[in-house]
Amino acid sequence: MDVKAVILIGGARNEGTEQLGGIPIGLLDVLGRPILERVLDRLEKFGISGAAVVTEIPASSVPLARGSIRPGMQWSEAQGSQFWRAAESAFNDFAQGGSELVLVVRLGAYAELDYEDLVQFHLDAGCRVTRVSDGAGIPLDTFVISASRRNDAAYLFRHELQEMRVPCDDYRFAGYINHLRDPKDFRVLALDGFAGIANLPPCGKQIKPGVWLGENARIHRNARLLAPCFVGANSNVRAAALLTRGSVVEHHTEVDCGTVVENSSILQTTKVGAGLDVTHSVVGFQKIWNLRRAVEVEIEDRQLVSTLRSAPVRMLNNAAEMALMFTRTMAQTLLGRKSARTPELREALCQPAAALKTSEHTREEGLPAGDLLSVRRYGNE
């Protein structure tokens, strides 16, 4: 039987949900791979290889889901009301191409459906459209539509998957579901992947029980990784950093010296500054979503959290910084000035976070009065 799939990324019911920093959660990496890619893999596992992806976000964000675009896949972008028209168009293309059934999946919720069982249910029930809902009857925005029923499909898309032309049976799914409405759900998905509750194995090499590293991930020998944790491809964990309690560091990410990441996810291409405490949070796109306080905080200060640029831009920046450093060193040598002394241990411990030391905002007197001492809770120091 020829079954195709239309994957919709966008079309959230409530504004601001199902996305992080304006990027739909479906396009973000979880344990090394985008959710979209994992869904496509699952569809392929059940023999559904042809898929069309309709997204609501601009083309610049598409590289986030690298690897999801496969040969023969249709990828289209549409915004606003055009989004649902594009979905209808993708359905019609499959119907005209001779497909018998079309599966419509909106990401949305992540559900580990048995697609074979779903298709069989649809055929047995003899419905035009079958809707998938969870055990409590909450729809998952996943449908099976007979390709010949174009009017039903058009009606469904024009009502943004909320109404059906003809009532039909619900397929109740009792397996793993994560609605992925907010950062908390996103974090829970990663933890479920670690625990094996969800079928989301971390993409990387397990260097010791519960610790996975992606390709070309660099871990400083003084950094400490406590299971379970994951460091994505091309990421860099610097000296004295600590990753603990189910922390996830996605690809092309940098965790600077002495930073503690506890029960948190660092999204792709994010740099976390030195000497920080990132706890119970999702960090990325210059924002922090603190899960314990249920608050989203925008961080403008690039010394705390910043987004890493692409490799060529980084290379140019590094070259410029190096040239500046040489010039400064030469000027200091010529003027006979001494370089800044290395701070002593007691003085260094009194500084709360290295990221706080702004260049234009230096203190006149480094040490606070009295015997004030701040001590790290974790790490080797």
Add this chain to the structure above:
Amino acid sequence: METSRPVVVKRVPERMNFRQARQFQQEVRPFFKIDRPQIVFDLSAVRLIDAAGIDMLLECMTEASRRDGDLKLASVSAQAAVVLELTRTDRLFEIYETATDAVKSFSSFLPNAVRQFYPGVGTAPAFSWNQRDGHGTHHAPKETEEAA
């Protein structure tokens, strides 16, 4: 017990980047010039605070400690709390749920007022201070007044 020295409560502005932090520090500088200053910063309005803002808080705390006084924080907004925790500076300050509690804490130990991971963050502060000027107001703890 504490003396009848006044406690200064100062509301911190909504944005605390480099420029605002400098400006705010200039405003509060006179309060730290006195002997044993007792200052409370009300952070309920803070929506954005960066490294310069945190640095300013640390400098104020240092200044207060140098003169044998203290700086306490109150009604910390969720946004400020996240940045304080992120930069590991939350443990350097006494933080109270309301400015009233912070003011009282200068004269007596308040076990119930000591926050445990900022209870009540996000709720409106119960502090009923003079809203008309919206800036620093001198408070004298009740016990102090009675003693005086």
